Amino acid sequence: MMPVETADPPAEATIDAFHRGAFFLLQPAGRGHRAGLDAMILAAAVPSGFAGRLADLGAGAGAAGLAVAARCPGARAVLVERDAEMAGYARRALALPQNAALGGRAEVLVADVTLCGEARAAAGLADRAFDCAIMNPPFNAPADRATSDALKRRAHVMPPDMFRQWIRTAAAIVKPDGFLALIARPASLEAILAALAGRFGEASIMPIHARAEEDAIRVVIRARHGSRGGPALSPPLVLHDAGRALTPRADAVCNGKASLFGD
Amino acid sequence: MMPVETADPPAEATIDAFHRGAFFLLQPAGRGHRAGLDAMILAAAVPSGFAGRLADLGAGAGAAGLAVAARCPGARAVLVERDAEMAGYARRALALPQNAALGGRAEVLVADVTLCGEARAAAGLADRAFDCAIMNPPFNAPADRATSDALKRRAHVMPPDMFRQWIRTAAAIVKPDGFLALIARPASLEAILAALAGRFGEASIMPIHARAEEDAIRVVIRARHGSRGGPALSPPLVLHDAGRALTPRADAVCNGKASLFGD
Numbered sequence: 001m002m003p004v005e006t007a008d009p010p011a012e013a014t015i016d017a018f019h020r021g022a023f024f025l026l027q028p029a030g031r032g033h034r035a036g037l038d039a040m041i042l043a044a045a046v047p048s049g050f051a052g053r054l055a056d057l058g059a060g061a062g063a064a065g066l067a068v069a070a071r072c073p074g075a076r077a078v079l080v081e082r083d084a085e086m087a088g089y090a091r092r093a094l095a096l097p098q099n100a101a102l103g104g105r106a107e108v109l110v111a112d113v114t115l116c117g118e119a120r121a122a123a124g125l126a127d128r129a130f131d132c133a134i135m136n137p138p139f140n141a142p143a144d145r146a147t148s149d150a151l152k153r154r155a156h157v158m159p160p161d162m163f164r165q166w167i168r169t170a171a172a173i174v175k176p177d178g179f180l181a182l183i184a185r186p187a188s189l190e191a192i193l194a195a196l197a198g199r200f201g202e203a204s205i206m207p208i209h210a211r212a213e214e215d216a217i218r219v220v221i222r223a224r225h226g227s228r229g230g231p232a233l234s235p236p237l238v239l240h241d242a243g244r245a246l247t248p249r250a251d252a253v254c255n256g257k258a259s260l261f262g263d
Numbered sequence: 264m265m266p267v268e269t270a271d272p273p274a275e276a277t278i279d280a281f282h283r284g285a286f287f288l289l290q291p292a293g294r295g296h297r298a299g300l301d302a303m304i305l306a307a308a309v310p311s312g313f314a315g316r317l318a319d320l321g322a323g324a325g326a327a328g329l330a331v332a333a334r335c336p337g338a339r340a341v342l343v344e345r346d347a348e349m350a351g352y353a354r355r356a357l358a359l360p361q362n363a364a365l366g367g368r369a370e371v372l373v374a375d376v377t378l379c380g381e382a383r384a385a386a387g388l389a390d391r392a393f394d395c396a397i398m399n400p401p402f403n404a405p406a407d408r409a410t411s412d413a414l415k416r417r418a419h420v421m422p423p424d425m426f427r428q429w430i431r432t433a434a435a436i437v438k439p440d441g442f443l444a445l446i447a448r449p450a451s452l453e454a455i456l457a458a459l460a461g462r463f464g465e466a467s468i469m470p471i472h473a474r475a476e477e478d479a480i481r482v483v484i485r486a487r488h489g490s491r492g493g494p495a496l497s498p499p500l501v502l503h504d505a506g507r508a509l510t511p512r513a514d515a516v517c518n519g520k521a522s523l524f525g526d
Contacts, residue, residue, distance in 0.1 A: 187493025189468075190460060193453040204478075205452075207470070207496040215467075216496035230450025233470040233479035236499060 013089065015096065018063065019256035022070040023102060025061045026093040032086070033155035035063030037239070037254055038183050038218065041208060042136050043067030044253040044260040045181035045222045050075055052131030055173055057113045057166060058082075060155055062090035062106065064134055069105045071256040076105045080125065082112040083154055114165040125173050133170040135182045137162060163188065163195040171199035174225050181222040183208075192221060193231065201227030204261060207236040220260060234261065276352065278359065281326065282519035285333040286365060288324045289356040295349070296418035298326030300502070300517055301446050301481065304471060305399045306330030307516040307523040308444035308485045313338055315394030318436055320376045320429060321345075323418055325353035325369070327397055332368045334519040339368045343388065345375040346417055377428040388436050396433040398445045400425060426451065426458040434462035437488050444485040446471075455484060456494065464490030467524060470499040483523060497524065 016025045018040065027034055043064045046054070051074025056065030059079035069077045081087040091108045093099060111123035113135075121127065138158040147153050163184075170180045180200050184192060186207070196203060200223035207216035216236065223231075237260065239250045252258035279288045281303065288298055306327045309317070314337025319328030322342035332340045344350040354371045356362060374386035376398075384390065401421040410416050426447075433443045443463050447455060449470070459466055463486035470479035479499065486494075500523065502513045515521035 185493075186468075186496040189452075189494050189496075190456040193456055197453060205449075207499075209498060213498055215498070219496060230448075231452050233449040233452075233482060233499075235472060235476055235478070236470075236496075 013092075015093075015098070018067060019070050022256055023066045024093060024096055024098040025063055025066065026089045026096065027061045028085075028089065028151060031149045032151035033060055035061055039063035039136055040067055040254040040256075041218070041220060041237070041260065042134055042181060042183040043071065044256075044258065045183075045206075045220050046072060046075070046132065046134065046259070047261070047263040048072060048259045049263075050132065052076070053078065053129065055080055055125070055130045055133040055170075057133055057135040057170065058137050058155075059090060059108075060086050060136075062093055062108070064136055066093070066099075066102065066106055067256060068134070069102050071259075077107075078130070079106060079108045080111050080113060081108065082110065083151070084110055085151065086155070113169050114162075115169070120169060120172065125169065127172050128175045130173050130178065131175055132179045132181070133174050135166055135170065135180070137166055137182070137184065139185050158188075163191045167192070167195040167199060171225065176226050178225045179222060180225065181220065183218055183220050186216050186219050189219060196221075196223055198228075200225055202229035203231035204234050205231050206234040206260060209236050209238045211240055212238045222261065276355075278356075278361070281330060282333050285519055286329045287356060287359055287361040288326055288329065289352045289359065290324045291348075291352065291414065294412045295414035296323055298324055301399055302326035303330055303517040303519075304481070304483060304500070304523065305397055305444060305446040306334065307519075307521065308446075308469075308483050309335060309338070309395065309397065309522070310524070310526040311335060311522045312526075313395065315339070316341065316392065318343055318388070318393045318396040318433075320396055320398040320433065321400050321418075322353060322371075323349050323399075325356055325371070327399055329356070329362075329365065329369055330519060331397070332365050334522075340370075341393070342369060342371045343374050343376060344371065345373065346414070347373055348414065349418070376432050377425075378432070383432060383435065388432065390435050391438045393436050393441065394438055395442045395444070396437050398429055398433065398443070400429055400445070400447065402448055421451075426454045430455075430458040430462060434488065439489050441488045442485060443488065444483065446481055446483050449479050449482050452482060459484075459486055461491075463488055465492035466494040467497050468494050469497040469523060472499050472501045474503055475501045485524065 046068045050072045054077045059081045062079045065077035065079045079090050087110045109124045140156045203223035206220045208218040309331045313335045317340045322344045325342045328340035328342045342353050350373045372387045403419045466486035469483045471481040
């Protein structure tokens with residue numbers, strides 16, 4: 001989790017260890033979005049026994065998809081990122097000798113998640129080509145705190161109608177009986193549930209609280225393709241204890257030692 | 264909370280103490296819906312300092328509305344119930360000497376919550392006439408476990424489009440800046456958030472878990488009239504500890520000693 005520079009980072013990049021060294025990311029130094037707890041928590045929503053093809057939609061440097069590949073030996077991750085610069089970091093990360101343990105079970109696809117129909121398939125996102133999709137989409141409304149960092153802005157600003165577009169793509173590319181997992185702000189719950197309706201059902205919603213006594217800062221949702229069942233609310237994940245340390249469960253979840261839903 | 268028969272119940276009715284004897288309900292014996300934890304939890308969503316006119320929509324025997332009146336000395340509750348038989352129980356409860364402490368701050372209105380426009384106003388539910396509305400609507404889908412008890416069925420079976428109809432009425436009768444609180448099953452979250460949209464915002468969603476390690480059995484939602492802000496997820500309420508006893512917080516909430524959101 002900590003951005004520990006381990007060996008020979010390319011210029012203007014850091015090599016950061018995740019899952020206590022089980023895999024490494026290459027990230028732009030001092031700018032852009034930096035992967036962290038959100039991506040690790042999202043990855044933990046995938047059952048530990050998952051085997052098959054996973055699409056990490058909006059993968060950035062690849063944090064969530066690689067975290068699944070590192071924890072689930074049967075997973076093959078496709079890191080889908082429209083930003084060629086970020087996709088380049090992900091591709092170079094896959095070539096790092098430190099990631100040899102992933103056994104080539106990850107690849108990068110430069111594609112825009114919001115594409116539709118034939119354009120989406122032509123970009124490499126064929127219908128029913130994946131067993132699951134995960135997404136950690138931009139969180140900030142266009143009006144939220146602006147940043148002068150263009151790379152970060154592209155990763156952080158949520159365009160209108162985003163959830164409908166992204167979940168529509170997930171519904172197209174995931175096989176029947178596959179699933180979708182996403183992490184978002186609780187403020188987006190209505191938009192997410194509306195976009196899931198008719199596409200994914202039986203959503204398990206897990207609130208993520210920084211501290212037990214505070215409102216949730218994130219929500220993880222995992223839902224089954226083609227189901228029409230209503231959502232369920234799982235017991236929350238609390239990240240920090242009374243001090244600033246991660247709780248034992250959060251530490252296990254964020255370091256690849258436990259799945260979020262216990263499966 | 265326990266159905267303790269205290270004095271001279273009318274034939275086929277029980278007089279049940281709530282909030283450890285702070286108020287009493289009259290309920291049909293052996294049939295119909297019996298008020299319990301749900302109504303007490305809903306009532307606790309009203310801030311302790313609330314003063315003004317409250318509509319308990321679908322009040323049944325009056326449990327939630329009377330629980331607010333008992334806890335909030337400035338509250339005046341209108342118990343809105345379409346079922347004349349249940350409204351009769353509520354009316355007789357208000358006349359019980361055991362409820363003299365409520366000081367006449369509750370009344371019964373026989374009206375159908377799903378009415379619209381002029382018909383709704385003619386039934387006694389005038390626009391902007393209330394400072395808040397609370398609702399504990401039927402939970403079961405029409406296809407769910409049937410009961411041969413017609414009185415219970417009328418209270419338990421959720422017609423299609425129910426949340427939109429009920430929340431539309433709440434939005435009409437609650438003043439600007441007023442609020443709505445409701446209790447429902449987590450499976451109804453999407454329908455509720457969709458019905459709130461454009462009417463009530465800044466929803467505080469509190470999951471209610473029977474036990475800490477299990478999925479939530481209920482969700483309490485409190486939202487502000489006219490706001491367009493997105494929802495927040497509050498820390499959950501856990502009802503039972505490792506044994507079968509109520510947790511201290513649940514006991515306080517269910518017995519009128521604490522509000523649900525701490526305000």
